[in-house]
Amino acid sequence: MSAEGKGAPRRRVVIVGAGFGGLAAARRLRRADVDVTVIDRMNHHLFQPLLYQVAAGAVSDGECAAPIRVKLRRAANARVLMAEVVEFDVTKREVVLERGERIPYDHLVVACGMETSYFGNDGWKDVSCGLKTLADAVDLRDRIYGAFEEAEREPDAAARAEWLTFAVIGGGPTGVEVAGSLAVLTRQSSRRDFARIRPGETRIVLLDAGDRVLAPFHESLSRKAAAGLADLGVTVREGARATAIDSRGVSISVDGADERIPARTVIWAAGVRAVPLAATRATATGAETDRAGRIAVDPELTIPGHPEISVIGDVAKVAGSDGKPLPGLATVAIQQAAHVAKAIRRGGEGAGKPFRYLDKGALAVIGRGRAICEIRGLKMSGWPAFATYLGVHLFYLGGEGKRLKLLTDWVTTFFGNRGNQVITGELSTVERAPPPAVGAAR
Amino acid sequence: MSAEGKGAPRRRVVIVGAGFGGLAAARRLRRADVDVTVIDRMNHHLFQPLLYQVAAGAVSDGECAAPIRVKLRRAANARVLMAEVVEFDVTKREVVLERGERIPYDHLVVACGMETSYFGNDGWKDVSCGLKTLADAVDLRDRIYGAFEEAEREPDAAARAEWLTFAVIGGGPTGVEVAGSLAVLTRQSSRRDFARIRPGETRIVLLDAGDRVLAPFHESLSRKAAAGLADLGVTVREGARATAIDSRGVSISVDGADERIPARTVIWAAGVRAVPLAATRATATGAETDRAGRIAVDPELTIPGHPEISVIGDVAKVAGSDGKPLPGLATVAIQQAAHVAKAIRRGGEGAGKPFRYLDKGALAVIGRGRAICEIRGLKMSGWPAFATYLGVHLFYLGGEGKRLKLLTDWVTTFFGNRGNQVITGELSTVERAPPPAVGAAR
Numbered sequence: 054m055s056a057e058g059k060g061a062p063r064r065r066v067v068i069v070g071a072g073f074g075g076l077a078a079a080r081r082l083r084r085a086d087v088d089v090t091v092i093d094r095m096n097h098h099l100f101q102p103l104l105y106q107v108a109a110g111a112v113s114d115g116e117c118a119a120p121i122r123v124k125l126r127r128a129a130n131a132r133v134l135m136a137e138v139v140e141f142d143v144t145k146r147e148v149v150l151e152r153g154e155r156i157p158y159d160h161l162v163v164a165c166g167m168e169t170s171y172f173g174n175d176g177w178k179d180v181s182c183g184l185k186t187l188a189d190a191v192d193l194r195d196r197i198y199g200a201f202e203e204a205e206r207e208p209d210a211a212a213r214a215e216w217l218t219f220a221v222i223g224g225g226p227t228g229v230e231v232a233g234s235l236a237v238l239t240r241q242s243s244r245r246d247f248a249r250i251r252p253g254e255t256r257i258v259l260l261d262a263g264d265r266v267l268a269p270f271h272e273s274l275s276r277k278a279a280a281g282l283a284d285l286g287v288t289v290r291e292g293a294r295a296t297a298i299d300s301r302g303v304s305i306s307v308d309g310a311d312e313r314i315p316a317r318t319v320i321w322a323a324g325v326r327a328v329p330l331a332a333t334r335a336t337a338t339g340a341e342t343d344r345a346g347r348i349a350v351d352p353e354l355t356i357p358g359h360p361e362i363s364v365i366g367d368v369a370k371v372a373g374s375d376g377k378p379l380p381g382l383a384t385v386a387i388q389q390a391a392h393v394a395k396a397i398r399r400g401g402e403g404a405g406k407p408f409r410y411l412d413k414g415a416l417a418v419i420g421r422g423r424a425i426c427e428i429r430g431l432k433m434s435g436w437p438a439f440a441t442y443l444g445v446h447l448f449y450l451g452g453e454g455k456r457l458k459l460l461t462d463w464v465t466t467f468f469g470n471r472g473n474q475v476i477t478g479e480l481s482t483v484e485r486a487p488p489p490a491v492g493a494a495r
Numbered sequence: 496m497s498a499e500g501k502g503a504p505r506r507r508v509v510i511v512g513a514g515f516g517g518l519a520a521a522r523r524l525r526r527a528d529v530d531v532t533v534i535d536r537m538n539h540h541l542f543q544p545l546l547y548q549v550a551a552g553a554v555s556d557g558e559c560a561a562p563i564r565v566k567l568r569r570a571a572n573a574r575v576l577m578a579e580v581v582e583f584d585v586t587k588r589e590v591v592l593e594r595g596e597r598i599p600y601d602h603l604v605v606a607c608g609m610e611t612s613y614f615g616n617d618g619w620k621d622v623s624c625g626l627k628t629l630a631d632a633v634d635l636r637d638r639i640y641g642a643f644e645e646a647e648r649e650p651d652a653a654a655r656a657e658w659l660t661f662a663v664i665g666g667g668p669t670g671v672e673v674a675g676s677l678a679v680l681t682r683q684s685s686r687r688d689f690a691r692i693r694p695g696e697t698r699i700v701l702l703d704a705g706d707r708v709l710a711p712f713h714e715s716l717s718r719k720a721a722a723g724l725a726d727l728g729v730t731v732r733e734g735a736r737a738t739a740i741d742s743r744g745v746s747i748s749v750d751g752a753d754e755r756i757p758a759r760t761v762i763w764a765a766g767v768r769a770v771p772l773a774a775t776r777a778t779a780t781g782a783e784t785d786r787a788g789r790i791a792v793d794p795e796l797t798i799p800g801h802p803e804i805s806v807i808g809d810v811a812k813v814a815g816s817d818g819k820p821l822p823g824l825a826t827v828a829i830q831q832a833a834h835v836a837k838a839i840r841r842g843g844e845g846a847g848k849p850f851r852y853l854d855k856g857a858l859a860v861i862g863r864g865r866a867i868c869e870i871r872g873l874k875m876s877g878w879p880a881f882a883t884y885l886g887v888h889l890f891y892l893g894g895e896g897k898r899l900k901l902l903t904d905w906v907t908t909f910f911g912n913r914g915n916q917v918i919t920g921e922l923s924t925v926e927r928a929p930p931p932a933v934g935a936a937r
Contacts, residue, residue, distance in 0.1 A: 096644055115555040120640075122688035132690050135644035154648070198562075202538055202577035206596070246564035248574050 063088050066397060067148050067158035069138050071098050071121045074366030074386035075164035081394030083128035090156055091121060092134045092148065098124050099187055102383065105227065107190035108182075109234040110198065118187050138165075141334045143359060160397050163348070163364045164390070167381065170326035170345065177298045181319040184227055193320065197235070200318050204254075205247045217255045218316035220303045222295050223323030224261030224268070226417040229278060231320055232259040233420035236285035257287045258314055260305060262294040262323070267417055267425065269380055274425040277434045281419040295323070325381070327368045338362070343370055347378075352407035353396070354389055360405075363396070365389035373410050384413045416442045505530050508839060509590050509600035511580050513540050513563045516808030516828035517606035523836030525570035532598055533563060534576045534590065540566050541629055544825065544888060547669065549632035550624075550639065551676040560629050580607075583776045585801060602839050605790070605806045606832070609823065612768035612787065619740045623761040626669055635762065639677070642760050646696075647689045659697045660758035662745045664737050665765030666703030666710070668859040671720060673762055674701040675862035678727035699729045700756055702747060704736040704765070709859055709867065711822060716867040719876045723861040737765070767823070769810045780804070785812055789820075794849035795838070796831055802847070805838075807831035815852050826855045858884045 064087045068075045071093040079091050097118040106112045125131045134156075140149035141163075147155040169183035182193040197219070204216040219239075221232045239255040259266065259282060265275040266282070266289060279289050290307065297304040302315040327346030340356045341349040347370035348356065354369060356362045366386035373379045388410060396405035414428030418439065426438035433441065506529045510517045513535040521533050539560040548554045567573045576598075582591035583605075589597040611625035624635040639661070646658040661681075663674045681697035701708065701724060707717040708724070708731060721731050732749070739746040744757040769788030782798045783791040789812035790798065796811060798804045808828035815821045830852060838847035856870030860881065868880035875883065 096640055113555040113557040120688070126687065133688075134648060135641075136648060198538055199577075206576055206578060245568060246562070246575075 064159040064397075065090070065157060066160045066162065067092065067156055068162040068164060069093075069148065070163070070165035070366070071095075071124075071133075072101070072164060072166045072366060072386065073383040074166075074390045075162065076121070076124055077387045077390035078162050078164065078365065078394050079125055079128055079131045081391055082397060083125075083130060085130070085394070085398045087130065087160075087397065089128065089131040090134060090158075091125065091131055092136050092138055092150070092156070093121055094135070094137050095187075096120055096122070096135045097187065101185070104184055104187070104190045105230040105234055107187070108184060108193040108197065108231065109238050110194055111234070111238075114187050114191055117190070138330060140330075141338075141362075143338050143362065146361065159361065161362045162390075162393055163362065163368060164366045164386070165328045165330070165368055167325035167345070167367045168328050169321065170324040171321065172324055174298075177321065180298050180300045181222070181321040183321050184231065185325070196318050197238075201242060201247060201250065203317070205249050213250075214254060214256070215301065215315045216317045217250065218302075218314065219255075219257045219318045219320065220314050220316040221257065221259045221320045221322060222298075222303065223321065224259055224263065224266030224289075224291070225322060226267065228259060228261070228320075228322035229266055229282065230418055231322060232257050232287045232289075233282060233285055233418065233423070236282070236287050237420050240286065258316070259287050259289045260293040260295060260303070260314075261289070261291050264291055266291065270415065270417070270425060270427050271432055274427060274432055274434060278417065278419055278425050281423040281434075285420050285423070325367070353405035354393055354408050355405065363393040363405075365393055371408065373412075379410055380415065382415060385410060416445060418442050506601040506839075507532070507599060508602045508604065509534065509598055510604040510606060511535075511590065512605070512607035512808070513537075513566075513575075514543070514606060514608045514808060514828065515825040516608075516832045517604065518563070518566055519829045519832035520604050520606065520807065520836050521567055521570055521573045523833055524839060525567075525572060527572070527836070527840045529572065529602075529839065531570065531573040532576060532600075533567065533573055534578050534580055534592070534598070535563055536577070536579050537629075538562050538564070538577045539629065543627070546626055546629070546632045547672040547676055549629070550626060550635040550673065551680050552636055552640065553676070553680075556629050556633055559632070580772060582772075583780070583804075585780050585804065588803065601803065603804045604832075604835055605804065605810065606808045606828070607770045607772070607810055609767035609787070609809045610770055611763065612766040613763065614766055616740075619763065622740050622742045623664070623763040625763050626673065627767070638760050639680075643684060643689060643692065645759070647691050655692075656696060656698070657743065657757045658759045659692065660744075660756065661697075661699045661760045661762065662756050662758040663699065663701045663762045663764060664740075664745065665763065666701060666705065666708030666731075666733070667764060668709065670701060670703070670762075670764035671708055671724065672860055673764060674699050674729045674731075675724060675727055675860065675865070678724070678729050679862050682728065700758070701729050701731045702735040702737060702745070702756075703731070703733050706733055708733065712857065712859070712867060712869050713874055716869060716874055716876060720859065720861055720867050723865040723867075723876075727862050727865070767809070795847035796835055796850050797847065805835040805847075807835055813850065815854075821852055822857065824857060827852060858887060860884050 066082060066087045066089045068078050068089060068091045071091050075091060076098050079089050082089050098121050099118045103112060103117045107114050107117050122133050125133060137151040138148050139151050141161065142149055147157050148161065149155055169185050171177045182196060183189045184193060200216045204213045207213045207216060219235050221228050235257045239257065240252060244252055265272065267275045267278050282289050293305045293307045295303050296306050298319050301317065302313060303319050305312050305314065325345065329346065338356055338359055347368055348364045349370045350364045351357055354363050354365055354371065356364060366389065367381035369389065370378055379385050389408060392408045412429050414426060416424060416426045418424040422436050422439050424438035424442045426433040426441050508524060508529045508531045510520050510531060510533045513533050517533060518540050521531050524531050540563050541560045545554060545559045549556050549559050564575050567575060579593040580590055581593050583603065584591055589599050590603065591597055611627050613619045624638060625631045626635060642658045646655045649655045649658060661677050663670050677699045681699065682694060686694055707714065709717045709720050724731050735747045735749045737745050738748050740761050744755060745761050747754050747756065767787065771788065780798055780801055789810055790806045791812045792806045793799055796805050796807055796813060798806060808831065809823035811831065812820055821827050831850060834850045854871050856868060858866060858868045860866040864878050864881050866880035866884045868875040868883050
């Protein structure tokens with residue numbers, strides 16, 4: 054299987070990040086004559102496309118994530134370290150961990166992904182919920198169900214309305230998915246489980262600064278998505294830019310006019326940036342980064358002048374055949390991982406060919422039976438797109454007996470059964486952003 | 496169904512706590528001509544007997560808990576409030592919530608249960624893990640799997656041994672269950688998923704201050720349990736009293752001699768006490784409490800002089816037919832709930848008959864296929880007891896489609912499949928008790 058002779062020392066491959074790209078790279082290298090070390094800050098691989106379902110209480114956190122070790126059980130040549138990388142020492146070819154350990158490499162694969170970006174407004178982090186990590190999703194779930202509990206207790210209608218308004222900032226796939234599933238869930242929950250909350254009282258507002266939601270898709274699909282959201286009861290506000298967020302709501306600017314949306318739950322799905330480490334360290338090697346910190350790589354997916362460093366996944370900035378940068382999709386990351394693994398198996402340095410992305414299309418789900426899908430110009434919407442979405446996600450979710458469980462959870466959700474709407478924290482935890490004016494409002 | 500006339504105002508029943516007792520009481524009252532308000536600090540009912548399985552990564556947190564609202568969906572006369580009770584105003588017959596709301600009652604059911612007690616050593620709380628709440632279990636799971644990650648990173652054998660030693664304090668059912676499942680899990684995990692950790696390196700020490708584990712059971716069963724634990728690889732230390740706990744281990748006193756057990760993970764399963772509120776407020780009514788804060792009640796389960804206040808579950812101190820206090824078991828709480836609901840349905844005040852506990856036996860599980868069981872003098876152990884345990888727990892776990900899912904999770908665990916061993920937090924969260932001397936040890 055290996056291109057190298059038996060007598061040569063085994064090459065060491067270090068993979069930073071165990072998202073879709075990093076994990077796929079390690080798996081593709083399992084029969085190669087190399088030693089692989091996978092380093093991640095978390096112990097788990099996260100199935101990010103399902104994160105919004107955790108937040109909505111539809112699937113449990115354990116169903117949306119799996120330990121990296123378990124995912125790599127069959128890769129006997131891979132070692133997993135839960136650690137934080139603080140430096141790439143490209144001269145010595147070593148990765149430096151947060152406690153000073155140095156892990157030498159012959160080939161480095163940077164696959165550390167993106168994190169939530171507040172575009173410099175870091176104070177917004179404390180008053181809104183991101184949706185990039187498992188902790189984010191569990192936190193958002195606690196807040197959503199906590200808001201319902203607060204509303205149920207609150208006798209004042211205006212104060213209740215604040216608890217029952219959910220503002221989602223950002224009309225990309227995550228924002229659309231969250232808004233759609235919130236609409237379904239609030240309708241179900243308010244009807245069944247809360248005595249005081251009337252179905253019409255809950256309000257979901259999706260704010261997008263651009264002129265249409267799901268902008269990377271064809272315009273006709275964006276329109277269908279917006280219509281689908283409206284159908285579910287989501288208020289879609291296009292051209293609405295957030296100018297301030299606090300614990301009581303969000304201020305927006307629409308066509309130069311200021312407006313205020315009182316909302317106790319603000320979900321931030323508007324921006325991502327490269328994990329800062331990757332960006333800074335890559336720049337030190339002479340690589341260029343874009344505004345979001347993505348690292349510009351050669352067509353071979355390596356850093357210019359460093360054929361031993363590959364960058365894959367969301368953090369890699371590379372142009373597709375149409376000249377536009379490739380989107381941050383799992384399929385892109387997985388194809389890049391396969392490409393890099395092949396180059397490494399072939400012997401490494403500079404041996405890679407240019408990467409070519411085979412477009413597998415893009416999908417976004419809006420709600421039960423509503424989705425849009427675009428594959429090489431082919432546009433789908435409604436149930437066919439939704440069925441494709443389900444199929445693709447179950448396929449990529451992989452084994453470990455989770456598929457069946459997840460499918461059960463999912464399907465029963467359509468019938469209003471949410472097994473995971475548990476608030477882990479106590480009352481005091483839910484009130485993290487304390488409501489100073491509730492008393493005054495009464 | 497009701498003893499009262501249609502024209503009379505509906506009586507108001509307030510139930511504080513939605514554990515086994517409170518939930519059963521609300522359910523039993525669902526056809527009674529009363530308005531029920533259930534108040535709990537959490538939004539979920541917790542299936543406490545399975546908590547150790549969450550900590551062991553065998554079942555997910557959502558499988559071990561269900562929203563109280565969902566559990567009470569069929570009780571149309573019940574309202575659920577997620578709130579904290581700060582006072583019982585027995586003169587005005589009102590329950591006061593933490594934000595000043597007052598909930599009037601005609602009949603009050605106190606079912607607020609117990610919390611972890613450190614016998615006055617409140618500093619131990621920060622350096623050990625309790626196991627009474629869902630957050631406790633998730634936290635313990637993070638620590639257990641975090642300890643493995645640390646050990647995998649640690650080159651020094653002595654430092655690694657510290658990470659791989661798990662000290663469980665308290666030989667009651669919880670302590671025994673945790674120790675047993677830790678033994679099974681460490682064996683599986685270390686063999687399969689960690690390259691550096693050798694199976695013999697992990698050590699589980701169960702410390703009991705008394706002269707035998709599971710003291711409430713017959714002595715022969717205690718012996719069997721201890722032997723079963725030893726079989727699984729647990730070091731059982733009887734007559735070992737914890738004298739100090741810190742982030743690096745536990746100091747014990749055995750027959751007057753001091754000893755130190757270095758361990759990064761210390762699990763506290765040694766003591767419980769009544770939620771302080773209940774104890775203090777009950778005392779204000781003239782009721783007596785024992786050392787653990789349990790409220791001494793009349794044979795009718797009401798507070799002396801207050802026939803409108805019932806106390807049920809772990810927090811009630813009442814003697815069984817043998818004169819000994821009834822144990823803190825779910826079956827006791829559920830029977831008491833039925834008794835109180837009957838009295839309330841009959842018309843309330845003072846109308847109750849003395850409560851008589853129908854002994855349904857007690858169970859403790861040690862590990863895969865190992866359990867002990869004692870029902871009215873009948874003693875069982877091994878697989879028959881284990882099968883009984885499984886059956887009883889699945890029966891009591893109730894509906895919501897969780898039984899099947901749980902059974903699947905459970906059974907696959909026996910084959911080494913743990914779907915829920917995810918560390919929710921990031922690296923920094925896992926290191927909450929920072930290891931100052933790790934660097935020095937290397």
